[in-house]
Amino acid sequence: MRRIKKEAIEKKLKELAKDYRIFAPMNGDVKETGGEFEECFPRLSGKCAFLPPEEEILRYKDGKVEETPEDKPIILFGIRPCDARAISLIELAMRDEKFPDVYFLRKKEKGIIISIACKEPGDTCFCTSFGHGPFSTQGSDALLVEKDDYYLVLGNEKFFKLFGEGEEAREEDKEYFEEAKKRAEEKIEKIPIDNLGENLLSRIEDPIWEKISRKCLNCGACTFLCPTCYCFDIQDLERSWGVSRRRYWDSCMFSIYTKEASGHNPRPTHRERVRR
Structure with a gap:
C-alpha cells in the first residue's frame, strides 16, 4: 500500500488530459472532463467510457473500407468499486x-480504471452478497481510499507509472484502511441469493411479472443505467462523402429488439420483456 497526496493526483490528472481522454464523475454523471472530478455516487456507471452510447466503427469512402482512427487512451477516474467490477464483467x-x-x-486494454472506495455505502447497496465489496480492487487498476489530505492507494504498475508511487503507507494508514473497510462492509445488508437461478426459473409464470410490467414504459432507461448491460445495434448512415457504420446502445426492453424477420416476436408484450 502507498500514500499519495490528493493534490498531486488531482494535478497529474489535469496534466494527463493532454494525452488521455479523462472520464470522471461530474454533476451526477460520468462524463468526459479536462481532469476535473467530483467524489459522488453518479447515476451512470462509467461503462460509457469504453462502450459509448454512439460510436463510429468504420467508413466506406471512395470505394474503400476505412476503420475509424483510434482515439487517445482513456482514464476512467473516480468510479466506485462495484462499477469497476461491472466493466470487467462486460x-x-x-x-x-x-x-x-x-x-x-x-x-x-490501453485504458486505466481508478476507483474510489465507498466509505459510506448507500442503504440500497448489496455488493457483499456477490463476493464483492466497497473496498474491492476487482476490475480496477487502482483503488483510492481518502484519508485527510492524501489517498491510500492499492494499485498496479500501470497506475504508478502514470501517477508516481508516492511513499510507503504508515502502520496507522493500514489500520485506518482495515477499520474503514470493516465499517463500510458492516453497513451493507446481505440479500438472500441461495438457489437464485432455480427460484427465478420456478417463477416464470408468476403473476408478479404482469403487475410489474404495468408500471413499465419500456423506455430502456434501466438497461442504459445498468452497469453490465452492453447490447447494441449497428446502423449504416449515408453521408455526403460515403457511408458511416455506427453502433448504438440497444435495449431488450424495446419491442423491436427480439422481432424476427418473419414478423414473429417471442416477447410481444411488456410482461415478457420485463421478465427477461
Whole structure:
C-alpha cells in the first residue's frame, strides 16, 4: 500500500488530459472532463467510457473500407468499486473466443480504471452478497481510499507509472484502511441469493411479472443505467462523402429488439420483456 497526496493526483490528472481522454464523475454523471472530478455516487456507471452510447466503427469512402482512427487512451477516474467490477464483467462477454469485440477491447486494454472506495455505502447497496465489496480492487487498476489530505492507494504498475508511487503507507494508514473497510462492509445488508437461478426459473409464470410490467414504459432507461448491460445495434448512415457504420446502445426492453424477420416476436408484450 502507498500514500499519495490528493493534490498531486488531482494535478497529474489535469496534466494527463493532454494525452488521455479523462472520464470522471461530474454533476451526477460520468462524463468526459479536462481532469476535473467530483467524489459522488453518479447515476451512470462509467461503462460509457469504453462502450459509448454512439460510436463510429468504420467508413466506406471512395470505394474503400476505412476503420475509424483510434482515439487517445482513456482514464476512467473516480468510479466506485462495484462499477469497476461491472466493466470487467462486460469484458468477459467482449472477449468471446469466436467473436471478440475489438473496438471495446482496444479501448479497455490501453485504458486505466481508478476507483474510489465507498466509505459510506448507500442503504440500497448489496455488493457483499456477490463476493464483492466497497473496498474491492476487482476490475480496477487502482483503488483510492481518502484519508485527510492524501489517498491510500492499492494499485498496479500501470497506475504508478502514470501517477508516481508516492511513499510507503504508515502502520496507522493500514489500520485506518482495515477499520474503514470493516465499517463500510458492516453497513451493507446481505440479500438472500441461495438457489437464485432455480427460484427465478420456478417463477416464470408468476403473476408478479404482469403487475410489474404495468408500471413499465419500456423506455430502456434501466438497461442504459445498468452497469453490465452492453447490447447494441449497428446502423449504416449515408453521408455526403460515403457511408458511416455506427453502433448504438440497444435495449431488450424495446419491442423491436427480439422481432424476427418473419414478423414473429417471442416477447410481444411488456410482461415478457420485463421478465427477461
